[in-house]
Amino acid sequence: MNLVRFGVSIPEELLEKFDRIIEEKGYANRSEAIRDLIRDFIVRHEWEVGNEEVAGTITMVYNHDEADVVKELLDLQHEYLDEIVASLHVHMDEHNCLEVVVVKGEAKKIKKIADRLLSLKGVKHGKLVMTTTGKELV
Structure with missing residues (x-):
C-alpha cells in the first residue's frame, strides 16, 4: 500500500478542537483520525448509493x-x-x-x-x- 501525503487548510480554531477530540479518543496522531473519518465517509456513501x-x-x-x-x-x-x-x-x-x-x-x-x-x-x-x-x- 502506497501512502500519499496531502495538505489541508482549515481554521485554527477548528484544528484545535479536532486535536482535543483525537487526544480524548486516544488516536496516535491526526493521520489516524483522518483515515477513520474518510473510512466513515465512504461507508455512509455506500449506504446512500444502495448498490453495495x-x-x-x-x-x-x-x-x-x-x-x-x-x-x-x-x-x-x-x-x-x-x-x-x-x-x-x-x-x-x-x-x-x-x-x-x-x-x-x-x-x-x-x-x-x-x-x-x-x-x-x-x-x-x-x-x-x-x-x-x-x-x-x-
Missing part, C-alpha cells in the same frame, strides 16, 4: 406484552432469511426486551427491513447502525 453489499445491526427495545409484537418481529425476520445473519434477544425486565439483529445485504433492502421492524407497534425505540462488510475498504 453492506452490514449493520438493527437494535430495538420493545414491550413483549404489546399486541403481537413478538410474532410480528419473528415473522419479519423469517421473511428476510438471506439478509438476517443472526439475532440476540435480552430480557431487560419483566416487560421489556432488547433485540439486536445482525444484517448483511444490499443497502436499500437493509434499510427497508429496518424500517419495517422499527415501525412495529410495541417497539419503543430502535436504531439501524450501518457499517461495511470491509471488502472495499482500505
